Amino acid sequence: AQKITQTQPGMFVQEKEAVTLDCTYDTSDPSYGLFWYKQPSSGEMIFLIYQGSYDQQNATEGRYSLNFQKARKSANLVISASQLGDSAMYFCAMREFSSGNTPLVFGKGTRLSVIA
Amino acid sequence: DVKVTQSSRYLVKRTGEKVFLECVQDMDHENMFWYRQDPGLGLRLIYFSYDVKMKEKGDIPEGYSVSREKKERFSLILESASTNQTSMYLCASSLSPARRAELFFGSGTQLSVL
Numbered sequence: 001a002q003k004i005t006q007t008q009p010g011m012f013v014q015e016k017e018a019v020t021l022d023c024t025y026d027t028s029d030p031s032y033g034l035f036w037y038k039q040p041s042s043g044e045m046i047f048l049i050y051q052g053s054y055d056q057q058n059a060t061e062g063r064y065s066l067n068f069q070k071a072r073k074s075a076n077l078v079i080s081a082s083q084l085g086d087s088a089m090y091f092c093a094m095r096e097f098s099s100g101n102t103p104l105v106f107g108k109g110t111r112l113s114v115i116a
Numbered sequence: 117d118v119k120v121t122q123s124s125r126y127l128v129k130r131t132g133e134k135v136f137l138e139c140v141q142d143m144d145h146e147n148m149f150w151y152r153q154d155p156g157l158g159l160r161l162i163y164f165s166y167d168v169k170m171k172e173k174g175d176i177p178e179g180y181s182v183s184r185e186k187k188e189r190f191s192l193i194l195e196s197a198s199t200n201q202t203s204m205y206l207c208a209s210s211l212s213p214a215r216r217a218e219l220f221f222g223s224g225t226q227l228s229v230l
Contacts, residue, residue, distance in 0.1 A: 009156070033216055045206065045221035052216060091158060097215050101166055103149055103174065104219055108158035 003027075004092050004107035012113050013082045020067070021077040021110045023092035031097040034075040035104060036066070039089040048090075051075055079112075087114045119143070122207050122222035129229050135194040137225050139207030146212035148190035149219065150174075150182065153204040162205075165190055166212060197229045 003026040013019040025034065036048040051059045051066045059066040067076040079086055092107045123138035141148065147166050151159040151174075161174030163182040171182050179201060183191045190209075194201055204226050208219040 006158075035218065037219075043204070043224045045208075045219070047218040047220075050216045050218065093159075095215070101147065101212050103147075103161055103164050105161070106151075106159040108156060 004094055004105055006092055006107035006110050008110045009108075010111045010113070012115055013079075015084060015114055015116050016081055018078060018080045019082055019112065021079070021090050021092075021112065023075045023077065023107060025073050025075060025092075025094050027073075027094065027096055029096040029098045033095050033097065034066070034068070035093040035095070036064070036075075036077045037091045037093065037106075038086075039091065039109075040085075041088070045091075049077070082114045084114050084116060087112060120207055120209055120220050120222040122205075122225050124225050125223060127225055127227045129194075129197050129227065131198060131229060133194075133197050133229075135197045135227070135229075137192040137194075137205055137207075137227070139190045139192070139222055140188050141190075141209040141220070142188065143209070143211075143220070144187065145209035145220070146187070147210045147217075148184065149208045149210075150180075150190065150192045151206045151208065152176070153206055153224070159206065162192065197227075199229050201227065202229045203227060 005024045032053045034051045038046045049061045049064045063080045065078045089109045091109045093104045120141045149164040150162040165184045181193045207222040210217040
């Protein structure tokens with residue numbers, strides 16, 4: 001069974017600083033994908049970044065990057081130059097591929113607060 | 117842009133009522149999902165569907181059922197609402213079978229069962 005662990009219920013970061021949100025996962029499937037979503041107070045879920053288990057390089061999307069350490073089964077999200085608008089819930093999620101089209105499984109989330 | 121529309125943003129129902137939560141997507145996605153979101157528990161999968169008239173149980177299907185008569189519409193049914201079903205319900209859709217197919221979410225329905 002797959003499992004996603006986000007150990008930080010809440011975090012604070014100063015505006016313009018970088019912040020790392022932790023995510024570890026558990027799977028025996030060698031083929032899987034990792035996703036990060038952002039949920040602002042408005043409630044919408046916004047896709048941020050994706051990392052495949054066989055991708056050679058760590059994924060980056062603008063100010064978001066994924067620190068993928070396969071041996072440690074971690075997929076931490078790094079946000080550079082934090083902005084006030086980054087204050088939100090952040091969810092890590094995983095999908096296994098070897099069993100076919102399986103659904104995303106989410107972690108419990110981390111609430112990030114950016115301080116001016 | 118993909119649009120996933122949930123019929124109600126807020127809903128208040130009484131214990132024992134039959135409740136229908138409707139979800140429609142406009143991008144011809146094969147896959148549709150229902151999650152519930154509770155503080156401290158994240159998103160938990162209730163049911164999902166990979167095709168019309170098919171459904172699969174997720175992690176917490178008890179007390180729920182679903183219907184998918186048309187590709188674009190996926191309905192979540194609470195046969196007899198209970199107070200422990202008070203929650204935020206999120207519908208999502210995705211293309212199949214792309215591996216990195218991201219989920220597109222609706223804006224959610226906050227259901228209160230009194």
